[in-house]
Amino acid sequence: MLADKSLVLVGAGRMGGAMLRGWLELGLDPARVCVIEPFPSPELAALCAKSGASLNPAAPPAAPDALVLAVKPQTLDAAAPSLGALVGPGTLVLSIMAGKTIADIAARVPAAKAIVRAMPNTPAAVGRGISGVCASRDVSEGQRALAHALLSAIGSVEWLAGEDLIDAVTAVSGSGPAYVFLLAECMAVAGEKAGLPRDVAERLARATVEGSGELMRQDAGKTPAELRVAVTSPGGTTAAALHVLMGPDGLGSLMDRAIAAATRRAAELSG
Numbered sequence: 186m187l188a189d190k191s192l193v194l195v196g197a198g199r200m201g202g203a204m205l206r207g208w209l210e211l212g213l214d215p216a217r218v219c220v221i222e223p224f225p226s227p228e229l230a231a232l233c234a235k236s237g238a239s240l241n242p243a244a245p246p247a248a249p250d251a252l253v254l255a256v257k258p259q260t261l262d263a264a265a266p267s268l269g270a271l272v273g274p275g276t277l278v279l280s281i282m283a284g285k286t287i288a289d290i291a292a293r294v295p296a297a298k299a300i301v302r303a304m305p306n307t308p309a310a311v312g313r314g315i316s317g318v319c320a321s322r323d324v325s326e327g328q329r330a331l332a333h334a335l336l337s338a339i340g341s342v343e344w345l346a347g348e349d350l351i352d353a354v355t356a357v358s359g360s361g362p363a364y365v366f367l368l369a370e371c372m373a374v375a376g377e378k379a380g381l382p383r384d385v386a387e388r389l390a391r392a393t394v395e396g397s398g399e400l401m402r403q404d405a406g407k408t409p410a411e412l413r414v415a416v417t418s419p420g421g422t423t424a425a426a427l428h429v430l431m432g433p434d435g436l437g438s439l440m441d442r443a444i445a446a447a448t449r450r451a452a453e454l455s456g
């Protein structure tokens with residue numbers, strides 16, 4: 186899918202850099218990749234030099250198959266004027282900028298017609314992210330498949346029925362890694378209160394979250410609820426903890442409020 190595609194990547198920081206590494210591993214022809222990044226990190230410069238991808242050429246190639254926008258949202262206005270000249274009639278514009286709508290991009294880069302907006306998350310850095318994705322009406326089936334392939338380089342891809350769902354995606358998976366890190370934090374703090382040395386509690390909590398995530402990945406046929414039930418003996422220690430966690434003011438209602446707050450904030454930030 187990617188081998189014969191030409192691509193311009195605008196912004197190669199954490200996310201853009203992770204995508205670039207993934208594309209090259211998936212077989213995108215480096216000779217057809219151009220990276221625009223005002224302050225390339227030494228790692229990015231080395232990757233481009235080693236692979237042969239062009240970095241900050243004087244004249245970036247016009248009308249690539251895909252133009253990927255991975256700059257910070259607040260940078261879009263500054264970057265937009267130079268982007269218009271790069272977009273051809275068949276160019277897919279794929280944006281991962283948080284809070285920038287398809288309409289925002291179309292307004293700033295009028296040449297862009299086929300626009301895909303994606304919300305990835307930070308596990309993208311290790312190829313294990315997930316992106317919620319929506320497309321403008323002008324995106325063809327081929328361009329949809331291209332966007333899917335490009336995003337697959339950093340993890341799973343979930344197509345959404347409409348752009349209005351992006352704020353909820355932001356709240357669940359975009360911000361979600363922080364919730365999981367907090368879970369490990371809270372488990373460690375509570376373990377220390379239960380008498381464990383702090384460093385031991387931290388290692389136990391961390392390894393538990395890591396290992397449980399891996400189990401969930403390997404046992405993808407089971408729902409998280411099924412996995413939970415499978416490790417909960419009636420009347421046992423896990424059941425005692427879950428009785429608290431699943432009580433009326435437990436994790437379910439806390440998570441409802443947290444996701445609702447993040448969804449509202451995402452809407453405010455893109456409004």
Ligand SMILES: NC(=O)c1ccc[n+]([C@@H]2O[C@H](COP(=O)([O-])OP(=O)(O)OC[C@H]3O[C@@H](n4cnc5c(N)ncnc54)[C@H](OP(=O)(O)O)[C@@H]3O)[C@@H](O)[C@H]2O)c1
Binds near residue numbers: 195201258260282283
């Ligand atoms: N990180 C996440 O979890 C996450 C999740 C979902 C979506 N996103 C979105 O992904 C995008 C990138 O995030 P990130 O974490 O990768 O940010 P980042 O590390 O700051 O990367 C953005 C890069 O774009 C560069 N840049 C700035 N102006 C430019 C221009 N005019 N032309 C080309 N490149 C330019 C920046 O250079 P300088 O550093 O020199 O300014 C920086 O290297 C953001 O829009 C963010 O909203 C991120």
